[in-house]
Amino acid sequence: xxxxxxxxxxxxxxxxxxxxxxxxxxxxxxxxxxxxxxxxxxxxxxxxxxxxxxxxxxxxxxxxxxxxxxxxxxxxxxxxxxxxxxxxxxxxxxxxxxxxxxxxxxxxxxxxxxxxxxxxxxxxxxxxxxxxxxxxxxxxxxxxxxxxxxxxxxxxxxxxxxxxxxxxxxxxxxxxxxxxxxxxxxxxxxxxxxxxxxxxxxxxxxxxxxxxxxxxxxxxxx
Amino acid sequence: xxxxxxxxxxxxxxxxxxxxxxxxxxxxxxxxxxxxxxxxxxxxxxxxxxxxxxxxxxxxxxxxxxxxxxxxxxxxxxxxxxxxxxxxxxxxxxxxxxxxxxxxxxxxxxxxxxxxxxxxxxxxxxxxxxxxxxxxxxxxxxxxxxxxxxxxxxxxxxxxxxxxxxxxxxxxxxxxxxxxxxxxxxxxxxxxxxxxxxxxxxxxxxxxxxxxxxxxxxxxxx
DNA sequence: GCAAAAGTGTTACGCGTACACCCATGG
DNA sequence: CCATGGGTGTACGCGTAACACTTTTGC
Numbered sequence: 001x002x003x004x005x006x007x008x009x010x011x012x013x014x015x016x017x018x019x020x021x022x023x024x025x026x027x028x029x030x031x032x033x034x035x036x037x038x039x040x041x042x043x044x045x046x047x048x049x050x051x052x053x054x055x056x057x058x059x060x061x062x063x064x065x066x067x068x069x070x071x072x073x074x075x076x077x078x079x080x081x082x083x084x085x086x087x088x089x090x091x092x093x094x095x096x097x098x099x100x101x102x103x104x105x106x107x108x109x110x111x112x113x114x115x116x117x118x119x120x121x122x123x124x125x126x127x128x129x130x131x132x133x134x135x136x137x138x139x140x141x142x143x144x145x146x147x148x149x150x151x152x153x154x155x156x157x158x159x160x161x162x163x164x165x166x167x168x169x170x171x172x173x174x175x176x177x178x179x180x181x182x183x184x185x186x187x188x189x190x191x192x193x194x195x196x197x198x199x200x201x202x203x204x205x206x207x208x209x210x211x212x213x214x215x216x217x218x219x220x221x222x
Numbered sequence: 223x224x225x226x227x228x229x230x231x232x233x234x235x236x237x238x239x240x241x242x243x244x245x246x247x248x249x250x251x252x253x254x255x256x257x258x259x260x261x262x263x264x265x266x267x268x269x270x271x272x273x274x275x276x277x278x279x280x281x282x283x284x285x286x287x288x289x290x291x292x293x294x295x296x297x298x299x300x301x302x303x304x305x306x307x308x309x310x311x312x313x314x315x316x317x318x319x320x321x322x323x324x325x326x327x328x329x330x331x332x333x334x335x336x337x338x339x340x341x342x343x344x345x346x347x348x349x350x351x352x353x354x355x356x357x358x359x360x361x362x363x364x365x366x367x368x369x370x371x372x373x374x375x376x377x378x379x380x381x382x383x384x385x386x387x388x389x390x391x392x393x394x395x396x397x398x399x400x401x402x403x404x405x406x407x408x409x410x411x412x413x414x415x416x417x418x419x420x421x422x423x424x425x426x427x428x429x430x431x432x433x434x435x436x437x438x439x440x441x442x443x444x
Numbered sequence: 445g446c447a448a449a450a451g452t453g454t455t456a457c458g459c460g461t462a463c464a465c466c467c468a469t470g471g
Numbered sequence: 472c473c474a475t476g477g478g479t480g481t482a483c484g485c486g487t488a489a490c491a492c493t494t495t496t497g498c
Contacts, residue, residue, distance in 0.1 A: 004223035008273040009231035012303075012314055051230040051312055055303035079301045079316045081234075081277040090273055092234055092314070094301045163477070180479070181461065204475040205468035385450075402452070403488065426449040427495035 010081075010090040014059040015046030015131065017077070017138035018069060019121075020100040021155050021168055026121040028135065029100070029107065031066050037087050038128035044135070045116065046093070059096045067116040068108030073154035073218070074098040077138055085130050097138040103157035146172045150191055150219045153212045159195055161207035162186065189221055232303075232312040236281040237268030237353065239299070239360035240291060241343075242322040243377050243390055248343040250357065251322070251329065253288050259309050260350035266357070267338065268315070281318045289338040290330030295376035295440065296320040299360055307352045319360040325379035368394045372413055372441045375434045381417060383429035384408065411443055 018029035030042040045066040049058045055076070064070045074096050081092040107116045119125065121139065124132075145151040152168050166182045186192065192210045199206035240251035252264040267288040271280045277298070286292045296318050303314040329338045341347065343361065346354075367373040374390050388404050408414065414432045421428035 001226035001228055003228070003230045004226040005231070005233075006223055006225070007233075007270065008225045009227070010234055010271065010273065011227075011229075012232055012234070048229065049232065049303075049314075051232065052305050054305060055301065055314070076300065078298065079277065081271075081316070083274050083276060092271075092277070092316070094303070094314070161477085178462075179477090180463085183478080184480095185460090199469075201476075203470050203473095205477045207477055383450085400489075401450090402490085405451085406453095407487090421496075423449075423497095425447065425497045427451080429450060 008090070010092050012049040013046055013091055013093045014049065014055060014062060014096060015044040015093050015134060016059050016063050016074070016096045016098050017044055017135050018063065018067070018072065018098045018100055019138070019142060019155070020102065020105055020118065021171060022102055022105060022118070023120075024167070024171065026139075026171055027118040028121050028124065029067055029069065030117060030119055030125070030127075032115040032117075033128055041128040042117075042119070042125045043128035044095075044131045046095075049094075055094050056096075059094075059098075063098065068106065069098075069100060069104070072098045072100050072104070073151075077134070077141060080130060080134060082130065093134075095134045095138070097141060099142075099151070099154040101155055101157050143172060145218075148220060148222050150189065150212075150217070150221060153191070153215070154218065156212070158215070159209045159211045161198075161200070161209060163207060165210070189219075191219065230312070232314050234271040235268050235313055235315045236271065236277060236284060236318060237266040237315050237356060238281050238285050238296070238318045238320050239266055239357050240285065240289070240294065240320040240322055241360070241364060241377070242324065242327055242340065243393060244324055244327060244340070245342075246389070246393065248361075248393055249340040250343050250346065251289055251291065252339060252341055252347070252349075254337040254339075255350055263350040264339075264341070264347045265350035266317075266353045268317075271316075277316050278318075281316075281320075285320065290328065291320075291322060291326070294320045294322050294326070295373075299356070299363060302352060302356060304352065315356075317356045317360070319363060321364075321373070321376040323377055323379050365394055365396075367440075370442060370444050372411065372434075372439070372443060375413070375437070376440065378434070380437070381431045381433045383420075383422070383431060385429060387432070411441075413441065 020027045020029070029045065031045050033039050033041050033043050045063050047062040049055065059074060077095045077097045079092060079094045083090060085091065146169065152172060155168055156165060162183055165186065166177055166179065169182065170177055191213055193213050195209045195211055197206045198209055242249045242251070251267065253267050255261050255263050255265050267285050269284040271277065281296060299317045299319045301314060301316045305312060307313065327340070368391065374394060377390055378387060384405055387408065388399055388401065391404070392399055413435055415435050417431045417433055419428045420431055
């Protein structure tokens, strides 16, 4: 026990709720816990902060180590610190939410976590610790942000059609949108540019391909 | 050094940005640091988390101990954790912002802090640590929330006139508002009720007095 | 009666919403 | 030529924004 302090110190972790969209559903990335407590249960990827590491760096590192996911949009969500939230010791969790575009879904379980897997948001397994609360909050934040920012672009691959983008908005908002109004609105934001045509699916007219003008940025709109 | 751990642990603090409105200006509550580091500089009220204490409780306790302020509206803001933000040891700060109504401005310096004092937001003194960043973020959050919630009511005393309320909105948004449109809008929220009339200032017609129907709540509007 | 803030309605414009048909392609 | 999703324009209604005069009081 080489690290000693005059007063008791909590441990710090980061935990990350990674969302993606595939099979026409909102999906969440979970890892199966390899050790106690809650061994065998599913949990958010995350882990302990290193002593000279920034919080954001910790979140990105843990995400990469446990799932192989890298270069995602990520932002701090909330800090959870109920004294009883972990049975081992006092642990404060600085939580993040992240978005994975459809072309970066390849995951690879790391050494800490036995397995990493996407789950449809509507049918999540039982979760370790207070992770269900974290996920709930992350979903609310994501839904709210689609209303006043361009955050949904972070769920898109590099190029996409307007129908695909509309489908993303429909899933996030949970309602059907009018095709003409959606196109008028999304193009009026001046965040998209055309590239060339494609046919993707067979039996019908091919759709124009678009890309985000500034793929990294999330802009506040309205 | 009675508290030992296998791995190094950061310390956790909470820091609170308390806003109020008086003298027609946005004001911020600061305490003068009594010890090193940054001894003599002004800083946000706050302090170390106790090991069995919830984060919210810590923020409220520190606020009361250092300034005497209690029963304020308070919400978590962001967690700052840059490795070099404190020269003593690694310290993660879970920050909050709070609002003090005009009738709860009495402050009393506690034992930890030599002095506590309100400063006009536009003329803050030099600040300790990264507290200038925290304050900047808190101000942005406050301004944003006035646009889509009833948070501004938390800056009002128990009873007030519509002109006083309008003045608060004008200061927070930094622009003049039309009197008729403001009254139409604020009354349409159904969050205010009348009580009786008063004259407050001399030479003119007295204003009707209002109170918030649910003074504790902050509702999302729009 | 004068100064100073309180109080009160109407009009215009823009944006969001509703809505239906033709186009390009593959088989 | 038929099925399938891609692509396009207009009209209406509501909500936001602009705008000026009368009322009540203290001195």
